[in-house]
Amino acid sequence: MTASDLVPVFDGHNDTLLRLYQSKDTDVEKLFSEGKSGGHIDLPRAKAGGFAGGMFAIFPPPVEKARRSAVPSAPSDSEPLPPEVPRTDALNSTIAMASILFRLERAGTLAVCRSAADVRNAMAKGTTAAVFHIEGVEAIDPELTMLDVLHAAGLRSLGIVWSRPNAFGHGVPFRFPSSPDTGPGLTDAGKALVKACNELKIMIDLSHLNEKGFRDVVALSDAPLVATHSNVHAICGHSRNLTDWQLGAIRESGGMVGLNFATGFLREDGRMNADTSLDIMVRHVDSLLQALGEDGVGLGSDFDGAMIPAVIGDVAGLPKLIDALAARGFGRALIEKIAYRNWLSMLERTIG
Helix, strand or coil, rough: HHHHHHEEEEEECCHHHHHHHHHHCCCHHHHHHCCCCCCCHHHHHHHCCCEEEEEEEECCCCCCCCCCCCCCCCCCCCCCCCCCCCCHHHHHHHHHHHHHHHHHHHHCCCCECHHHHHHHHHHCCCCCCEEEEEEECCCCCCCCCHHHHHHHHHEEECCCCCCCCCCCCCCCCCCCCCCCCCCCCHHHHHHHHHHHHHCCCCEEECECCHHHHHHHHHCCCCCCCEEEHHHHHHHHCCCEEEHHHHHHHHCCCCCEEECCCCHHHHCCCCCCCCCCCCHHHHHHHHHHHHHHHHCCCCECCEEECCCCCCCCCCCCHHHHHHHHHHHHCCHHHHHHHHHHHHHHHHHHHHCC
């Protein structure tokens, strides 16, 4: 397949900045631009897979343990929530990862995009489009002064929680089987954050948020509801996945969901197992289309943040998923919607 044959992919979620941050490599620009073995996204593999860009997440990791050590290797219906992260530690790591993002931009390897038009311009130039996203807002103070600073720096999308509590709300634990109804709703600070994001045109990501917090966002937000990297609970009964009523609320708002490639959120048995087929991914896409319509489905890989199917491997394997959708009978127009057009439309309606 030549570059001209590739369907561009704009992806709802990756953790590449976290991987670069935790690499402790002093030359992250070279690490990203030239690539090394390991990880999922770097520039050479992005070009090979048609990766046009996406939401580049900043995730404040636990202080002592690597992120995914908090996730059990086998499904459990009683897995506790990971502990809270002190704001000072979260602020330090958030600023460090934002610095990496801007260093990559200065090196010419990506463009930090503050609007849908910026994304379209970057794609037209063949430059990787990066939307500044935060996953878990522990770095933001309840008074929201840091929100203004981050927005001015380019923040355009945020997930209120990762799968742990913070000053704004409560995330879902990594439980299987489990509903997402696992704790209380948003705090007063969380409700104020939703309103502030609407005013600033910062897209709110519902992935990782528990059911009561989700209901609070539904009641408070005047923007389309978005889950950047979540799957269908009816297929995989993980607390991280979306139930029928959540999908209904997203559809009613004109929102969308990005398919998460994490095997533990795809498989019916909830296991993190790289030996996971493309068929189950297509099945989730089919179910999302039935629930949300053709305009409500995208991709949200969780590259560099999860175990993904070995058949895809890394970002260079994206064409395999595109081919699987085509083999299932999806037409080119629908595939392009899922691959990038729906995300561009959503960004136009949320961040401007």
